[in-house]
Amino acid sequence: MKSPRWSKLALICLPLLALGVLGGLSSQANAQDVKMDEAVSSNPEHLSQDELDSDERDFLLPEEGVLERRYRARARNQRSTGQGILGAATQNGIQFSRACDAGKRLTIAAVGDVLLHSPLAKQGLSDREGFSSLWSGVAPLLSQADVTYANLEGPAAGAVASNGKVTRDPGRVFDGVAYSSYPMFNYHPSLIKDLVSSGIDVVSTANNHAIDRRALGADRTIENLKAAGLPHSGTRSSNGQGNWFTTTTSNGFTLAWIACTFSTNGISDTNAQVFKCYEQKAELLSLVKQLSKNTQVDAVIVTPHWGEEYETTPRAQEKVLAHSILDAGATAILGSHPHVLQPMEKYKTQDGREAFIIYSLGNFVSGQKQLPRRTAALVYLGLTRGSDGKVFVNGARFVPTEMTYGAKMNLVPRDSAGESRSFALQILGSGNVMKSTDRVDTTPQCD
């Protein structure tokens, strides 16, 4: 949201009585404009293998670098042939036919996985700026939108061990027991407060790490999110209470957010706390239908955690589900999980609306230092309320970002030429790119 500070969080009873549910509603103060400082332009220096903990070595598999080599080879080929390569369908960008229609507007900002491998978790615990030090390079971009979304990839449960039992709280210390990294994450709960103070307004908690601290961890994470006033979707309490969706209200627009995941990494979801995109597809589509028909809801945004890791194009399974969700009434899909970007798409629904998909937002902040994984984008999606009161997509733009691994790790925008920016543009095309210093405007062609 525009203001990095939350004015309040109110729970209201929406007329969703037919559904028998309550939606969380956030309200916000108006913003003060924040100017982007000069983009940090230092080249990333990477963590050496020795600086990584053993658990990080586990994810630096021998095939690391294959994607990067493939990308470089294709980029060389592209330079010599002039042919588009990855994500060619969106090379020229996507435009929406009602972009310039009059009406009240809302801008959503979206980023991908908040994925704290141990070097990042340690920095967040020790740095004066806390976890915000990991993304301070893009903080003004997060707070410029009316509502800002991220995927919280893992519990922020406090002192709960990986067996799901309460353990000793080590305080702000990364002890590998209460707070740990790959393959079973758990973050210090102050991460949530730092996300909120940086302008994050809503998160997904449905992802493959959702129950890395079992049922208790999911419960504690939900409690900590509630205490911090950060709405979430996709997980619910072990006692069965709670919804698979939440709502946010900003600038007069009420959005319903639904998160789901393809998997919980083989950990049994004993209390049915995590919404599953494929196993519960019928329930997902029915929820989208109900919320999109609710006159109190302006738009339904679905944030699936899906797809193949490290692949830069979606597979048929994601495409089919995406189109079904939009045909059921959703306005946009903001995907995550592959750890790399996947293309944006405009989809014309069966009822004639133009809906938006980004199949994967990539990582927000992570310890995955390879070019495709340290590269991502902050996506702005614009909505307009037409004269008939119905809300439609007016446009989408993005700022390429790169996680940098110097003495201090930080996410920075990439406005000028470089391999990270080039990689992002290979996938998302160049037609919708914007500079971090540009005014946030999803329809600059209408000026």
Ligand SMILES: [Zn+2]
């Ligand atoms: Zn994931």
